[in-house]
Amino acid sequence: MKGMFAALILIASHACAVYGQTDSVMMERIYTASFEQGQAYEYLRYLTKKIGHRIAGSQKAEAAVQWSKSLMENLPFEKVYLQDVEVPYWERGKQEQAYVVTTGKPLQVLALGGSVATPLDGLEAEVVEVELLSDLRKHGDAVAGKIVFVNKPWDESIVETGVAYGLNSSQRSRGPAEAAKLGAVAYLFRSLSSSPDDDFPHTGGTRYVAGIDSIPAFAISAVGATLLSQTLKEDPSTRVHLANQSKWKGTVATHNVVAEWKGTQFPDQIITIGGHIDSWDVGEGAHDNGTGTMGTLDAIRTLMRLGYKPRHTIRLVFYMNEENGVHGAVKYGEQAKANGEQLIAAIESDAGGFAPRGFDIKSSADKVAWIQQHWKPLFEQKFWVSRFLQGSPGVDSGVWGAHFPNTLMFNFRPDPHRYFDIHHTAKDVFEAVDRRELQSGVAALASLLYLLDQHIEKVGR
Numbered sequence: 278m279k280g281m282f283a284a285l286i287l288i289a290s291h292a293c294a295v296y297g298q299t300d301s302v303m304m305e306r307i308y309t310a311s312f313e314q315g316q317a318y319e320y321l322r323y324l325t326k327k328i329g330h331r332i333a334g335s336q337k338a339e340a341a342v343q344w345s346k347s348l349m350e351n352l353p354f355e356k357v358y359l360q361d362v363e364v365p366y367w368e369r370g371k372q373e374q375a376y377v378v379t380t381g382k383p384l385q386v387l388a389l390g391g392s393v394a395t396p397l398d399g400l401e402a403e404v405v406e407v408e409l410l411s412d413l414r415k416h417g418d419a420v421a422g423k424i425v426f427v428n429k430p431w432d433e434s435i436v437e438t439g440v441a442y443g444l445n446s447s448q449r450s451r452g453p454a455e456a457a458k459l460g461a462v463a464y465l466f467r468s469l470s471s472s473p474d475d476d477f478p479h480t481g482g483t484r485y486v487a488g489i490d491s492i493p494a495f496a497i498s499a500v501g502a503t504l505l506s507q508t509l510k511e512d513p514s515t516r517v518h519l520a521n522q523s524k525w526k527g528t529v530a531t532h533n534v535v536a537e538w539k540g541t542q543f544p545d546q547i548i549t550i551g552g553h554i555d556s557w558d559v560g561e562g563a564h565d566n567g568t569g570t571m572g573t574l575d576a577i578r579t580l581m582r583l584g585y586k587p588r589h590t591i592r593l594v595f596y597m598n599e600e601n602g603v604h605g606a607v608k609y610g611e612q613a614k615a616n617g618e619q620l621i622a623a624i625e626s627d628a629g630g631f632a633p634r635g636f637d638i639k640s641s642a643d644k645v646a647w648i649q650q651h652w653k654p655l656f657e658q659k660f661w662v663s664r665f666l667q668g669s670p671g672v673d674s675g676v677w678g679a680h681f682p683n684t685l686m687f688n689f690r691p692d693p694h695r696y697f698d699i700h701h702t703a704k705d706v707f708e709a710v711d712r713r714e715l716q717s718g719v720a721a722l723a724s725l726l727y728l729l730d731q732h733i734e735k736v737g738r
């Protein structure tokens with residue numbers, strides 16, 4: 278009896294020690310495997326160099342879908358399939374042109390996503406400069422017939438660049454309609470770039486409002502914006518020439534790509550992981566979001582290679598059309614809801630492939646506190662991943678999450694410093710991604726996936 282009691286204590290304490298140890302040993306194996314045998318970087322090389330940028334509805338976006346599907350089919354998933362998605366297709370057309378009429382000085386611009394075209398030979402007008410759209414009203418009638426130029430510099434004091442981006446991004450989407458209301462003929466928006474020395478324009482989505490004229494809308498580089506602002510100070514009657522030939526080309530049938538790794542204990546409980554496969558139509562969509570798709574795929578592949586058997590079903594989703602419509606995420610959510618699926622957790626990667634810093638967690642404060650207490654220490658000391666804070670899910674998870682308010686959601690957060698220097702520009706190419714940083718992110722994603730699969734029942738209890 279006494280001996281048995283001692284043995285029980287021994288088993289209990291042993292089990293306890295092994296429990297924590299098992300996780301840290303597994304994470305070491307994941308990190309080693311990701312650095313030594315990871316494929317995300319090579320997958321990314323193919324996606325960016327052989328396929329290239331891939332705006333939703335384009336042939337390249339569909340090529341990325343088909344190639345991703347074949348990648349997944351070469352891994353031991355039980356099921357790989359495409360989910361039909363209809364997307365509106367917008368085409369940039371011939372390269373935009375912009376210059377200061379008096380000096381001929383060129384300005385670097387990109388049409389904003391969704392923009393209508395100027396007349397074929399362009400348009401020319403005087404410019405009204407403001408920092409905020411709300412200042413436009415002060416100019417009243419003076420806006421009619423002119424180009425509205427919103428020139429709000431990036432707030433460099435904010436370390437988390439996503440916050441600085443968010444402070445000003447609504448002026449990109451609302452601007453053309455606000456300007457058109459006052460009779461403006463075009464909209465020129467200072468690029469959302471974190472660097473004042475950046476001469477690349479950053480595109481991004483914009484919107485028109487029914488019943489208000491649609492006017493051509495452009496992003497101008499930070500350097501161009503500063504130059505134009507100085508020129509206007511010297512001569513307020515300065516005229517600018519703008520030309521683009523963008524247009525909407527109807528709807529196109531395309532797809533989300535989905536792969537399922539069946540759970541051994543709870544096959545009906547699903548952990549979703551993934552990111553968007555489309556990109557803007559400049560650069561190569563490397564950080565946004567080649568790293569997110571190839572990284573999440575490689576995270577699963579890493580666990581597979583280690584002989585791991587998931588308890589819950591792990592479902593990889595490459596969403597279509599995050600950049601200009603989120604129709605893929607809408608479809609995923611509708612379908613999952615119609616099927617009555619149990620989407621217990623989600624991980625999204627759509628913030629670049631820089632060195633991993635942690636995860637934002639959409640959940641209650643007590644669950645986040647539990648994760649901080651039990652999982653953060655496993656990442657923090659050895660792997661330099663320490664951000665586990667309550668926050669927003671990614672865009673796609675946020676959209677389908679409207680149907681699943683109780684899903685525990687994680688938004689992968691790599692280092693934010695350089696992301697908005699290249700975001701939505703011609704600079705977002707394969708060469709801007711570092712292999713070691715990317716594979717470190719893969720290891721962090723695979724580790725979180727492993728911990729969720731092993732312990733989700735304990736989170737917040």
Ligand SMILES: [Zn+2]
Binds near residue numbers: 553566627
């Ligand atoms: Zn993205």
